[in-house]
Amino acid sequence: MICETADxxxxxxCLEVHKVCVAKAAAGRDKDRNYCTALAAAGIVEQAxxxxxxxxxxxxxxxxxxxxxxxxxxxxxx
Numbered sequence: 728m729i730c731e732t733a734d735x736x737x738x739x740x741c742l743e744v745h746k747v748c749v750a751k752a753a754a755g756r757d758k759d760r761n762y763c764t765a766l767a768a769a770g771i772v773e774q775a776x777x778x779x780x781x782x783x784x785x786x787x788x789x790x791x792x793x794x795x796x797x798x799x800x801x802x803x804x805x
Contacts, residue, residue: 748772749780752795753788764799774800 748766751759766772777800781792 745772745776745780748800749777749784749792749796752777752781752792752799753784755791755795760795760799763795767800772800 744766748763751762763772767774774796777796778793781789781796784792
């Protein structure tokens with residue numbers, strides 16, 4: 728987290744991109760699937776790292792995230 732001391736209301740979150748992708752995949756909305764696909768197509772995320780992050784999720788979210796990631800992250804290399 729980055730917090731500007733001049734204005735404590737302004738906070739910038741620096742999130743790890745694979746965690747963002749997995750969180751979006753776990754949400755499973757169309758816009759989130761599109762986001763994951765765009766990250767993968769741009770070469771920003773790696774499938775192996777996403778799979779590691781998915782393993783940290785609760786089982787229900789793991790299934791949804793794995794389904795989305797398998798259809799978006801793996802497609803980027805095709």
